[in-house]
Amino acid sequence: MSPVLLVLGATGCAGRGVVEAAVAAGRAVLAVAEDAAALQALRQQHARADLGVLAALLRSDGDAAALAEAVRRRGRRLEAVVAAIGGEGACGRLLDQPAEVLRSTLDRDLLPHLVAARHLFPLLPASQRTRYLLVGGPGGSYPWAGYGHRSIAAAALRMLARVLHEEARREGVRVQLLSVDAPLRGADDDVHACAEWPQAAAVGRRALALLERDPPVRGGLPAIVDYAASAALTSSEVEVASSAPARSAPPAVRAAEVASRTAPDVPARDLQDARDLLDTLRSLPHPGHRHDEHS
Numbered sequence: 001m002s003p004v005l006l007v008l009g010a011t012g013c014a015g016r017g018v019v020e021a022a023v024a025a026g027r028a029v030l031a032v033a034e035d036a037a038a039l040q041a042l043r044q045q046h047a048r049a050d051l052g053v054l055a056a057l058l059r060s061d062g063d064a065a066a067l068a069e070a071v072r073r074r075g076r077r078l079e080a081v082v083a084a085i086g087g088e089g090a091c092g093r094l095l096d097q098p099a100e101v102l103r104s105t106l107d108r109d110l111l112p113h114l115v116a117a118r119h120l121f122p123l124l125p126a127s128q129r130t131r132y133l134l135v136g137g138p139g140g141s142y143p144w145a146g147y148g149h150r151s152i153a154a155a156a157l158r159m160l161a162r163v164l165h166e167e168a169r170r171e172g173v174r175v176q177l178l179s180v181d182a183p184l185r186g187a188d189d190d191v192h193a194c195a196e197w198p199q200a201a202a203v204g205r206r207a208l209a210l211l212e213r214d215p216p217v218r219g220g221l222p223a224i225v226d227y228a229a230s231a232a233l234t235s236s237e238v239e240v241a242s243s244a245p246a247r248s249a250p251p252a253v254r255a256a257e258v259a260s261r262t263a264p265d266v267p268a269r270d271l272q273d274a275r276d277l278l279d280t281l282r283s284l285p286h287p288g289h290r291h292d293e294h295s
Contacts, residue, residue: 003076005029005082006078011031018084021201031052034055036053059115063115081133082133087105089147093146110153110160117168121171132173133211134157134161134178137154138182139181141155141158162223177223182196182198
């Protein structure tokens with residue numbers, strides 16, 4: 001039997017995008033999530049595909065060990081793992097919320113990645129092509145106004161990816177993080193989605209492309225790959241994008257930021273007015289996060 005791609009968080013927005021892309025490419029997939037009913041709906045959606053489902057928790061080392069054992073019992077060799085683990089959280093200033101909010105966010109969005117990697121690495125074949133791909137959401141590089149707790153978790157995930165990237169080399173596993181610094185669009189009828197958000201299916205295709213990428217002859221694969229909605233960016237656009245705030249910020253914020261950085265001949269008073277406007281826009285509420293979910 002052909003090896004399978006293991007997708008963690010398969011019923012979340014990003015996870016469904018990965019499953020959709022993998023099924024379309026003819027891959028065998030084992031989808032894992034907490035919600036058994038959502039997994040069954042996913043399997044019915046792709047009834048003709050080689051798609052297995054497995055309901056499992058990933059909240060502790062014990063959960064991860066049980067998942068690894070369940071995967072072993074299925075008798076299918078793993079070719080790669082995509083971990084699209086995460087959840088949704090309420091909006092609010094970090095200083096206005098109890099410490100438990102941050103603690104629960106880390107328990108939900110960060111620690112499951114660690115326990116999963118610890119117990120799934122031994123199931124992967126040791127080779128230069130073996131991949132373990134994490135999928136991360138907004139706020140890891142710049143604070144996300146109103147979602148500071150999620151920004152902290154996203155930043156921690158970036159560092160976790162770097163650590164696992166280095167440590168897993170000894171085991172022949174190539175770990176990378178696909179960092180998507182914007183919420184995702186899933187179903188076309190999602191009234192809360194913004195047109196500028198990337199499609200979950202497009203992110204899924206990018207994830208598969210990373211899994212298939214051969215390592216360079218010299219050097220190595222980067223620990224973190226930032227998702228770009230367009231692969232045809234010009235050098236000037238890349239330069240602006242690399243210094244701009246998180247793409248999950250509202251369009252008016254990004255426009256004001258770019259204007260303040262790319263107009264050196266504008267009078268200082270006008271630049272200060274633009275920065276004041278930018279600060280005001282940043283304080284406005286932002287639509288809820290819809291990147292990755294447990295279920």
